[in-house]
Amino acid sequence: MGTAAKTTSLLLLLLPFFSLSVAQNVTQREAGILNVGAILNLQSLVGKIARTSILMAMEDFYAVHRNYTTKLVLHIRDSNGDNIQAASEEATFVSNIGNKSQVPVISFTATNPALSSTNVPYFLRATLSDAAQVNSLAALIKAYGWREVVPIYEETDFGRGIIPYLVDALQEVGASMPYRSGISQSPNSDQVEQELYKLMTMQTRVYIVHMSSSIGSILFTKAKELGMMSDGYAWIVTDGIANIINSISPLVLDAMDGVLGVRFYVPKTKELGDFTTRWTMRYKQDNPNDPPKEPSIFGLRGDDTIWALAQAAEKIINVVRSESKEIGFWSAKSGIHQNLNQNGYRDTYLNSIPDLSPVDWPGEENIVPKGWQIPTYGKKLRVGVRTSGYPEFMKVERDPIRL
Numbered sequence: 001m002g003t004a005a006k007t008t009s010l011l012l013l014l015l016p017f018f019s020l021s022v023a024q025n026v027t028q029r030e031a032g033i034l035n036v037g038a039i040l041n042l043q044s045l046v047g048k049i050a051r052t053s054i055l056m057a058m059e060d061f062y063a064v065h066r067n068y069t070t071k072l073v074l075h076i077r078d079s080n081g082d083n084i085q086a087a088s089e090e091a092t093f094v095s096n097i098g099n100k101s102q103v104p105v106i107s108f109t110a111t112n113p114a115l116s117s118t119n120v121p122y123f124l125r126a127t128l129s130d131a132a133q134v135n136s137l138a139a140l141i142k143a144y145g146w147r148e149v150v151p152i153y154e155e156t157d158f159g160r161g162i163i164p165y166l167v168d169a170l171q172e173v174g175a176s177m178p179y180r181s182g183i184s185q186s187p188n189s190d191q192v193e194q195e196l197y198k199l200m201t202m203q204t205r206v207y208i209v210h211m212s213s214s215i216g217s218i219l220f221t222k223a224k225e226l227g228m229m230s231d232g233y234a235w236i237v238t239d240g241i242a243n244i245i246n247s248i249s250p251l252v253l254d255a256m257d258g259v260l261g262v263r264f265y266v267p268k269t270k271e272l273g274d275f276t277t278r279w280t281m282r283y284k285q286d287n288p289n290d291p292p293k294e295p296s297i298f299g300l301r302g303d304d305t306i307w308a309l310a311q312a313a314e315k316i317i318n319v320v321r322s323e324s325k326e327i328g329f330w331s332a333k334s335g336i337h338q339n340l341n342q343n344g345y346r347d348t349y350l351n352s353i354p355d356l357s358p359v360d361w362p363g364e365e366n367i368v369p370k371g372w373q374i375p376t377y378g379k380k381l382r383v384g385v386r387t388s389g390y391p392e393f394m395k396v397e398r399d400p401i402r403l
Contacts, residue, residue: 034072042078045213045247048290051076052283053299095123111240112161128264130162130210133239134169136262136314136330137208140236142173143336143354146371148204152181152195152219154211159183162210162238178204183215192222200228203372210238217252224255231363232373237261242317243297245324253322258362264297265315265329265340275300313340320360328356 041047058072095107095115099122107123113131117123141149149170153159159182167177179202181195196219199207209216216237223229235258237245242261245253266272279295287293313331317324328338337355361369385396 032069032071034070040076040078045244045293048287049244049247049283049293049296049299052279052286053295055286056279056282095120098122112157113165114157114161130158130238131165133262133314134162134165135332136316136336137166137236137238138169138173138175139330139336140260140262140316140354141170141175141206143356144234144368144371146206146234147175148178148371149175149206149208150179150181150199150202150204151177151208151210152183152199153209154185154215155182156185158240159211166208178202181207183211183219185215187215187218189218189222192218193226196223196226196228200226201375203375205232205369205373206234206236206371208236208238210240213241213244213248216241217248220252220255220259229255229258229362231361231365231367232369233258233362234369234371235259235362239263239297239314242324245317245319247293247296250322253319256319257321258360258364259319260327260359261317261319261324262314262330263317265313266297266300272300316356318357318359325357325360327359328354 040051042051054074058074062068062071095110099120102122107125107127110123110125111127111130113129115123116125116129151163151166153163163180170176179199181199183195184191209219211219220229220235223235229235235256237256237259239262241248242263245261245263248256276295279299280292283290283293283295313329315326316328316330316336318327319325328336329340330336331340338357358366359368360366385394
């Protein structure tokens with residue numbers, strides 16, 4: 001046979017929390033087999049969610065297309081959260097491999113705006129980048145009249161990638177960043193505590209948290225210990241945490257009481273309800289020792305039918321007594337609103353006050369934090385005053401109570 005075997009390769013990635021590589025070697029001998037090599041961090045929540053969703057998607061597809069000739073064979077390998085992520089940034093790392101070998105890379109969790117087909121031609125993003133959520137974050141800042149915000153982010157490409165876009169969005173609504181708080185990728189409790197103490201010496205009391213749930217759990221637990229989850233503080237989490245808020249441990253959720261968050265909005269439908277029920281049962285089979293979980297947006301993205309239902313809107317949530325409460329929506333067309341109409345948008349938009357349900361702020365307060373506070377930590381201002389020979393102009397006396 002003089003015809004050379006044809007080979008086609010495809011690489012699918014589920015990043016930055018885990019990765020799924022798919023290599024397709026189609027030859028004349030095995031034209032109906034698509035071998036899929038999946039590298040998942042099964043020690044992470046998102047990795048476990050992805051595995052269940054991928055397996056269900058495959059089963060559902062072939063249940064409907066019984067006569068489909070090409071068969072996908074999945075080979076899963078647990079990365080144990082080591083080498084790929086330790087290579088610096090697994091999204092960039094694996095995408096560059098795909099680019100060098102001219103293998104298309106498709107990802108539905110790589111949200112770093114810096115990773116795009118512009119600098120990595122073989123990379124295709126099957127989700128929105130983090131740049132898509134900065135306008136909803138800025139809208140919240142403007143709605144509550146805050147003028148300064150401190151971002152708290154993990155020191156990774158994922159964490160840093162959103163910052164330039166967030167700066168621009170905040171500037172458009174008249175807000176600024178007086179400080180940027182970076183947390184190392186693998187922090188210990190003491191490191192997080194030291195950074196939080198530094199924030200307590202500053203006036204700004206509004207924080208936007210952009211990091212993985214594992215680092216966020218350390219951050220909020222320590223913040224509560226230090227009294228930073230009390231009245232006067234405002235905390236907002238990006239969708240990296242908000243999308244899986246219902247799967248976070250009750251202890252951490254208790255520490256997050258009063259936190260606001262933005263996440264993708266997927267309308268409740270019968271299809272979604274049926275999918276969630278089946279998914280929850282399957283997840284329990286795959287992870288019998290784990291507590292019950294919901295699929296979250298990461299699981300829904302693994303099913304095209306459900307993901308196609310997502311509208312161009314983001315849901316705004318409030319963590320209240322260890323549960324997430326929906327308080328409103330944001331869309332590029334209509335801004336912030338408490339409700340959406342059947343088309344996904346409100347017909348009117350009042351920009352003067354936030355059209356949201358009442359918020360339970362940290363400390364179980366109903367009063368909107370003013371966004372700043374004179375710090376009680378740090379160096380006190382010392383003012384030196386000379387004695388004067390002209391007491392009619394200036395007289396110096398010591399307060400005996402404060403001697």
